[in-house]
Amino acid sequence: MPEHATTVLDTRALNRATLARQHLLTRADSSVTEAVAHLCGLQAQEPQEPFTGLWSRLSGFAPGQLDDALTGRTMVRTHLMRRTVHLVTAADALAWRARHDTMLRGRVLGTYRRELAGIDLDEVAAAGRAVMSDQQPRTMSELVRALEDRWPGPPRRALGELLVAALVPMVQLPPRGLWQQSAGVRNLPMATWLERDIDPLPADAADPVGQQLLRRYLTAYGPAAGADLRAWCGLAGLPAAVKAARARDELVVFRDERGRELLDLPDAPRPDPDTPAPVRFLPAFDNAILGYHDRSRIIDTAHLGLSVAGHRTVLVDGRVTATWTVRDHRLHVSPLRPLTAPEEDAVHAEAWDLAAFLDGDIEGVQLDAGS
Known part of the structure; x- marks a missing residue:
């Protein structure tokens, strides 16, 4: 070797390699499906966040492109990596789900070990599949209600997560995850929605x-x-x-x-560490940060809590340097350290572009006092 x-x-050097591979050094010209496949999915438990993640990575990205992929069933929202909801291509969901089954079961049981003690997982899974065999989308609560007479002991939340996140491979159906739409979670078995069985584990x-x-x-x-x-x-x-x-x-x-x-990989890009890195606005729970055990390549130790608390972040010179949010009709940027005048200008420019993309009632950009 x-x-x-x-x-x-x-x-x-690791930072610049990450930015290059995450399409954060230069925006890519690829399609939405190609980009999501390249990124191995986007974490997406907050359904609107992937739109910002793709806008920061793709040239000319329009929200309708992701909407079309979801309604056209080339992209799905499903529990996968780390038991979190991810936006992944249909092909990857089918190919990878069986490999994740043991982990998904283990993580749900680890969370609800006492509540689910003694339960027969195969029996619950079979019952869940039987209920969903009518091909009707259901919320987690509706699925649990159909089974709670047989399993009255576990709390509804524990039984529901066991079914939806682990035992029965499900997708969250549109309009959940569509641009600027607020919709609850309606589940359907992945094989039903995609009209293809999940790939068996070799x-x-x-x-x-x-x-x-x-x-x-x-x-x-x-x-x-x-x-x-x-x-x-x-x-x-x-x-x-x-x-x-x-x-x-x-x-x-x-x-x-x-x-x-x-x-x-031998031929993967490893840019010169001195390669300039543009300002980029990241959504909550972006895998450019969460996709590592050692996140020091992109975020300082003092700010690690931001990466798991749902804060949207701003990369300046490739590192998490600010957080951002929209409130009171303004896009607020809160620096984590003092910014130089050129950095402030670059942050303002990218923030205005993001405000235009979000296409809401944002009336201005405000750089708040740093911490």
């Missing part, structure tokens, strides 16, 4: 689906450590997939400044 273990990539010790996840993750997030891969997908490190890729000399290895081993 080609070894670059003596080559150390510092934080700035009985192969080399974990071919895991190998695909590894390659795709490194394409969009590398160079990265095994812990970063686990943090992104929630799976247990994919050791067989990594071993198989190493055996075929498909990976190169670097080190970070802490001495951690970083895996990467």
